[in-house]
Amino acid sequence: VSIEAVIFDLDGVIVSTDELHFAAWKEIAAEVDIPFDRTDNERLRGVSRMESLDLLLGDRAGAYDGAQKEVLASRKNARYRELLGRLSPADILPGVMVLLADLRAHGIRVAIGSSSRNTPVILERLGLRAAFDAVADGNRIQRSKPDPEVFTLAAHDLGVEPVRCVVVEDALAGIDAALAAGMKAFAVGYAVRHAGAHGRATTLERVQASDLLDL
Numbered sequence: 001v002s003i004e005a006v007i008f009d010l011d012g013v014i015v016s017t018d019e020l021h022f023a024a025w026k027e028i029a030a031e032v033d034i035p036f037d038r039t040d041n042e043r044l045r046g047v048s049r050m051e052s053l054d055l056l057l058g059d060r061a062g063a064y065d066g067a068q069k070e071v072l073a074s075r076k077n078a079r080y081r082e083l084l085g086r087l088s089p090a091d092i093l094p095g096v097m098v099l100l101a102d103l104r105a106h107g108i109r110v111a112i113g114s115s116s117r118n119t120p121v122i123l124e125r126l127g128l129r130a131a132f133d134a135v136a137d138g139n140r141i142q143r144s145k146p147d148p149e150v151f152t153l154a155a156h157d158l159g160v161e162p163v164r165c166v167v168v169e170d171a172l173a174g175i176d177a178a179l180a181a182g183m184k185a186f187a188v189g190y191a192v193r194h195a196g197a198h199g200r201a202t203t204l205e206r207v208q209a210s211d212l213l214d215l
């Protein structure tokens, strides 16, 4: 079957917000006196905000009730939003703009499929609001990756069958989600270690439309 659409994850694929998530979570971890380093942060890739908090709290997650967790998660998000205020189009990762133009030139539709509820704010800061034909994000789904919901929704918005979509992801849970959706999966960054991906590259620099269309 021929590929008609490419669905991009946002955080870690279009823009490197990982450090900002890490900085914000680290402040929460310090408040509750839990050690939290970059390796711990890797496990939060692609995972929703509340699930991330549970991972951060680990054994101690049971010691907090729902309301207390909401407070911690909204404090993390407030700090993260402050940090997002510094984002600009200069933060779009290398290769992204060239690849988007190449895909367009091939008549391929492009979408965002992200677990983040901050997707609209991030796209606005990057000047990319009009760059995608569809945006499926954390505000519109019930189940986050590895569930396929966000990618299935993006394909539905585009009016493209899942088997005709390629997902570009940096999270292991995101590759699993793409495979569960019946889509082709192209891994970048951290996700290159996922054995199930159909293709991979360390970064999107020098990745061409043909690399995604011939998987």
Ligand code: BG6
Pocket: 010, 011, 012, 021, 044, 045, 046, 047, 048, 049, 052, 077, 114, 115, 116, 117, 118, 119, 138, 171
């Ligand atoms: C994903 C990130 O894109 O969005 C995760 O990889 C993050 O690290 C998740 O936890 C949810 O983000 P937000 O912006 O809704 O807190």
Ligand code: MG
Pocket: 009, 010, 011, 012, 013, 045, 046, 169, 170, 171, 174
């Ligand atoms: Mg990601």
